[in-house]
Amino acid sequence: AYAIESGATSVTVPPVPGHTTELPAGFSMVAAHQAPTWDKPGAYLPPCSGGRGNSYYVTVKAVHKQGEETHDLGSAVVELGNY
Secondary structure (H helix, E strand, O other): OEOOOOOOOOOOOOOOOOOOOOOOOOEOOOOOOOOOOOOOOOOOOOOOOOOOOOEEEEEEEEEEEEOOEEEEEEEEEEEEEEO
16 A cells, blocks of 8 residues: 555556565555465565466555545556566
């Protein structure tokens, strides 16, 4: 998660090492990656050489959090690349 300042038109996400839970300032982990039994746990599962034809992507969600309530505003899939 990352809180965006009102009026911001872009955000730069710095590189994050795989298998880490230590994220850059301002970021927080909402959920660990979805394959903790397949690899080391962490916020990010890096690409691997598990064969050809793999796609790597992230899902970015915009939410509005007010108190304990979270409202989804939208989402987009961003392709990182193919191997």
